[in-house]
Amino acid sequence: MTDRTTDPATETFVAHRNLLFTVAYEMLGSAADAEDVLQETWLRWVEVDVTQVRDERAYLVRMTTRQSLNRLRTLQRRREAYVGSWLPEPLLTAPDVADDVELAESVSMAMMLVLETLSPTERAVFVLREVFDVGYDEIAAAVDKSPAAVRQIAHRARRHVDARRPRQAVPPSVTSAALESFRRAAETGDPQALLDVLAPDVVLMSDGGGIKRAALRPITGADKVARFLLGSLGRHKRAVTVAPTVVNGGPALAVHVDGELDGVMAARVEDARVTGLYYVRNPEKLSHVGSEASLTLR
Template sequence: MGTDTHDAAGVDEFDGLRPLLFTVAYQLLGSAADAEDVVQDSYLRWRETDRARVENPRAYLTTVVTRQALNHLRTVRRRREEYVGSWLPEPIRTDADAEHDVLLAESVSMAMLLVLETLGPTERAVFVLSEVFGHSFVEIAGMVGKSDATVRQIAHRARAHVRERRKRFEPGAETSRAVIERFLLATQTGDTQTLMDVLAPDVVQISDGGGKVTAARKPVVGADRVAIYLVRLARNGIADMTVEFGTYNALPAVLLRTADGRLDTVQLIEMTGDRITGLYAIRNPDKLRTAELARVLAR
């Protein structure tokens, strides 16, 4: 096999695994931009690898991406601690097909990613690799540089931690469209009573402006407070924006655009039954740069 043919085969092999590698990196980092950087760096390392010595490219590349993501995660944790206001993961546009794999859909939901943020880097990697991607403790031990016994203990702690904080997850469904339309109309018209009808009593609104645009610095909790907050926003100009529907992080989402077409906000809507339980508004322009790029996920 010639060098060019060998290189082409390596590129094809990597590209075939790219959705999986991006999904691993995104779940470990909560940032699409950082995940893309990790995947690209892993590709460069792959090009320099003697692939004849790689028995299992999938396992090998997952290990490379995991280690790169862990190194990156340890460097960004302090920046997130110093973040202005509430920090939310970077939203990713997902096809409706992602909802068909409920485990995958839940693993990239805002609620789950926020729970993962409360884990240490190694705990997060162990949980994601075992619970989402189905790797054995022996495989994970090699990926994170720990013993099998240590990984088992970490997995047990991480699983208990996530279970205590995990919300019930329901993938976006067409039936939610009518509720969301009522929610939007009530917000735009200042109909507080209808808002109270569609919001769960313990609903949480989290806004991420990153200190670069106006956003609530702390989560707004409770149907009455969220309703008042949303009506006030609408009166201050949001009602003048154009509205589009989309699917982000396997959840229904509303996209708000300014008069010149600029994407201003991606608001993900989390529902249980016919009530809205979580609202996640990402307004930080740095997190919206590639928000309209459809992402293919895999596990």
């Protein structure tokens, strides 16, 4: 793109790039695939006669949605053969993302996992309608359905998500406090302190992608989760540190071994206790926690 920076098409694309990345990421759960979708969208956009485009933002969102849908259908087949639990690729996000409650909820690990339970078309419709407030006619053009069909899909997807999304919005300060207690307990290896901060029915999902050690299935229950975590962290012969960070719009923890990033742990907190832990160790998914991702709903 560097040799076309004065081109109006390039200026328009750059102006909306953060929005397009957010759309693609929420549909795919993968920053790497979202970047590929943006590249594909760009290559198609520069072939468009922009003088004939009435609403450039809507046109670009529609193009991005179509490319994301194509890729999502391919990714679903790959994920069926994935080793162990699949978790979204964590993104290092700026503090202002957490301040935008709607954006932070939409990219949270808990919500991204709920979106994984939708079909590709349901996910596209839900994301465009509920997150980005796109009109039914525009969504219909993006997913090649009639507006009436899109309304039905939106209703079905909304009901599905509402039944599975976290029950309550928790202020970041509450999540941070719970994670700080969790961090201290994990670093000191204190089982009781860990049990005190974990909800009895806590669920841990860990993603090693067959490359790093991880539980192949979700672990449920405070006792089992505590034993797994203390065993995983304690088995290292090297120095292990756990530091606070912010991923996907919320407080999280970065685990380092001898100064090298070993994994990122996001959490769901309810009633001041941890009810969900999402531990990403797959090194192929940790490339986007080194620099802040620019996300926006507008």
